[in-house]
Amino acid sequence: MITVKPAPRQAAATTEDQPMLSVEDLRVTFTTADGESLKAVDGISFEVRPGETFGVIGESGSGKSTLGRAIVRLLDPTGGRILYEGDDIARLKGRRLRHKRRELQIIFQDPNAALNPRMSILDSVREPLDVVGEGDRASRTGRALDLLDRVGISAEQARRYPHELSGGQKQRVNIARSLTLNPKLVVCDEVVAALDVSIRGDVLNLFAEIQRERGLAYVFITHDIGVVSHISDRVAVMYLGRFMELGPVAAVAERPMHPYTRALMSAEPVPLPSHLRQKRRILLEGEIPSPLNPPSGCRFRTRCPHAQATCAERVPDWRPVAPDHFVACHFAEELAPG
Ligand SMILES: Nc1ncnc2c1ncn2[C@@H]1O[C@H](COP(=O)(O)OP(=O)(O)O)[C@@H](O)[C@H]1O
Ligand code: SF4
Ligand SMILES: [Mg+2]
Structure with missing residues (x-):
């Protein structure tokens, strides 16, 4: 059984505040190889409040990942609105979209998904900062090392390549990488599902601690009710879109x-x-x-x-x-x- 240390919550801040993200009647329709329309997300509305963990549970195939990817605009919604700080990110384009996207990050189930096997851990974590071009290279390296240190990855480990790390270590690296651009919301899609049961609790605790330190909001997607009941403030139950x-x-x-x-x-x-x-x-x-x-x-x-x-x-x-x-x-x- 996973035991997660209860996180002292900012009760007033999470229940009374204005939403940070409002999803209104969101729809994502895919066209299958046979030309059929598949409504993976079929009219969903909810709000995410600052600093809260919004859990989404449901069986495999219910549309959870599609919902998560649409929120960070990794895919284009077919309909509806995603209001974030006054902008509909379902419609943003170009520079304005890139700018907003920094504040909305996603971490996937597969610890390898966001790591380039040919890049060292340090380079992978520094990469988002290099792309944005913030500060000089030394300061970006320093920031990446600080973040890695925070998630329990040493400077020595940072010089290694993804295949030299365990799944749990790689997921810690992904957490560090997702934090480089100071996001306000992180979509966590089955982030402990691929990890050994014995380390899931530790990684979940890390998510909870980072949230407390930074006042981050999470959309925490999982098929595991045990995970969601420990980490979430509110939970949505999803079925067939x-x-x-x-x-x-x-x-x-x-x-x-x-x-x-x-x-x-x-x-x-x-x-x-x-x-x-x-x-x-x-x-x-x-x-x-x-x-x-x-x-x-x-x-x-x-x-x-x-x-x-x-x-x-x-x-x-x-x-x-x-x-x-x-x-x-x-x-x-x-x-x-x-
Ligand atoms: N790119 C795609 N093209 C066509 N169908 C897709 C695509 N991505 C997901 N689907 C379908 O959408 C539905 C929801 O998938 P998904 O969002 O991955 O669900 P979950 O994460 O809850 O398991 C499934 O029926 C899946 O097969
Ligand atoms: S009772 Fe009817 S409306 Fe309610 S969940 Fe069952 S089938 Fe759906
Ligand atoms: Mg999924």
Whole structure:
């Protein structure tokens, strides 16, 4: 089990502040090799608050990575808006886009994804600064070494090449690299999934410490509910391109309002205090349907144990069930236990 030291949160700052990022009705449609339209992200709206960790959970194929990549404009959204400091980054181009992008970074599951195998660790971490051309080479080297030191990579290790480091060390290097341009938000896409279980806790703790030191916001994407429940302030549950539920992590863990959330939470051993653990295991049967042809009405209905005729006919509204807690299910209140 992963144990992460609880991070003292800036409670007032994370709940009351204006959002730093507002995603409005975001859509990303891919055209497959067969010419079909695949709606990987199909109308999602949420806000990220300064300094918070916004968790996104869901099974593989639900569109989490596509959402993360769209937020940092690694891919172009098909529709909707991504408002960041007054600009719609879904539409920005050229120099203004490059400038905003510095403040929005992403770290991937594969520790090798952002590291050039032919560049030393130091060169890889200094590279974003070299591109921007900030200061002289010596000061850029100094800054890269400081950041590497902060994530636990020594000056001696910094001279090595990626293949000479372990997966955990490389992920630490990626954290350092993502921080070089002082981002305000970092999308973390399954950042500990490829690491040995024994070191995941340490790397997650590092993420939490860095956040506290720098007041960073994270969008923390994972299929592992244990990870998200430890590190997040709020969590969104994603299924087939849409959010099913969104709320403070304690509220969602204590009283999940969507049948899909309950199934997800009962399927994994969530490291929660015993009184919060789900007593009964709800089996999530079958595969996630193809986003090429999602079910009508509620898209979870083909796997929902409570589906009724209405569920096939009407798309459930995205509606509040408690302060700051939203759900898309016609029968959320009557189905939720307790
Ligand atoms: N470049 C692409 N072209 C076509 N389909 C894609 C592309 N990227 C992702 N998809 C599809 O979009 C859906 C969501 O994928 P993804 O965002 O990777 O989900 P997750 O990260 O939740 O596993 C999947 O059905 C996937 O096959
Ligand atoms: S709307 Fe219907 S099918 Fe969808 S989660 Fe609620 S009960 Fe299940
Ligand atoms: Mg993914």
